[in-house]
Amino acid sequence: MSLTKQECEAFWSKADKNGDGKLTIQELDQGLRSILPPGKGPSSKDVVYMFSAVDKDGDKTITKKEFFDEMEKPPRRKALEETFKRYDKDNSGTLTRDEIEAVVRDSGSFSKGCDVKKVADAIMEEADTSGDGAIDLKEFLKVVS
Structure with missing residues (x-):
């Protein structure tokens, strides 16, 4: 909290x-x-x-x-925003499918040997509510919060 x-x-x-x-x-x-x-x-x-x-x-x-x-601990939102920025390699303010794959690959939440592409596809399908082929910070927070 x-x-x-x-x-x-x-x-x-x-x-x-x-x-x-x-x-x-x-x-x-x-x-x-x-x-x-x-x-x-x-x-x-x-x-x-x-x-x-x-x-x-x-x-x-x-x-x-x-x-x-x-x-007074930093809120979780701040940590998630920092994660978003770390993976937004081109500083576009959005995460591309490739950047989402990097998040999946680096995440300890997924078991070794998972199909990274399928997981990234599922995340993109759920998170990209604007349909622009990328996930902005608001969409990212909605999915991971």
């Missing part, structure tokens, strides 16, 4: 009910439920997972530093 510093501060002030500078799992759960529409909050299992991921020292509390360190 990625939040701005202001969003982190706003959440923290709501969630840290007793003002001790730490969040318990109950405070995290109540804080999340206070900012999300009714029925849209995380499950208890999700809260436990989130809490465990942020409580780096395992002391059963989340410090403000742990919270801010986790929430």
Whole structure:
């Protein structure tokens, strides 16, 4: 997850009910439920997972530093945009079929020996919604996000 510093501060002030500078799992759960529409909050299992991921020292509390360190991580979108730019060899703002093949070949997500051309064809068919024979950043993000 990625939040701005202001969003982190706003959440923290709501969630840290007793003002001790730490969040318990109950405070995290109540804080999340206070900012999300009714029925849209995380499950208890999700809260436990989130809490465990942020409580780096395992002391059963989340410090403000742990919270801010986790929430201010660069968003996934930025990493995907960097991937797009890395494979856009001609800086055209689009990925050609050949460039998509390079993404497939370099990806650890596909098993060794897959038919790169078939996978690239399938990606092109799904992602190239404009029908111009290339995938722009918006189309790329829609498929990989």
